[in-house]
Amino acid sequence: MNLHDYFENTKGTGILSTADDKGRVDCAIYARPHVMEDGTLAMIMLERLSHHNLQSNPHAAYMFIEEGPGYRGKRLFLTKVREETDSPLIETLSRRYPGKQDDLPKTRFLVIFQIDKELPLIGSGQDA
Template identity: 55%
Template sequence: MEMKAYFETSSGKGVLSTADGEGRVDAAIYAKPHVMDDGTLAFIMRDRLTHKNLTENPYAAYLFVEDGPGYRGIRLFLKKVREDADPELIRKMTRRSLTPEEDEAKGPKFLVYFELEKSLDLIGSGVPAIG
């Protein structure tokens, strides 16, 4: 299955893990990524610890656990390639709606793009997952 189709048809929970320049790790709940036409994956994020870590270290891992019985899902190994702060683009891509006042109060948003370096099944010792 293709990555875009996988995320369009799967429901579950995701965790994005990053590390700062000294290797201190953080993990945060994140929605499913946006799969772009060029194959990059993009996440909308605020200027918090995950975004700060990515300014120091471009590598991240995203773990997606599918809803349902058992342990199904994928692990994605990512490298940041660019980011965009265009508010109109971010507004179009935002899935969750807040009032403009609530959104502004939470601070600026960034659209951060990653290239997929490797994809593995959720459980296992290196079986390639979808690409």
């Protein structure tokens, strides 16, 4: 299953980990990413610590834990390639605020990542 179909059809919990330029780490719950046509991932962010960290350190890790028994999911190692502020594309992609302009935070960022590596939730992804 490709990543677009995976994230469209799989429920679970996502955690984005970032670090600032001094290596101080943060992790935060994030929605499933949007998989773009070119294979990059897009995440809608507010002006909070994860977004702040990405301004000085473009590297991040996203862990997705599938709902259900056991430990299934994915770990994605990412590098930020660009971002857009208050982009019209945000409204198109938004799952949380579709059509509710009055409830929107003042500034939202669309952060685009390339995927550097993909691993399963547990293990290296290589046969022993």
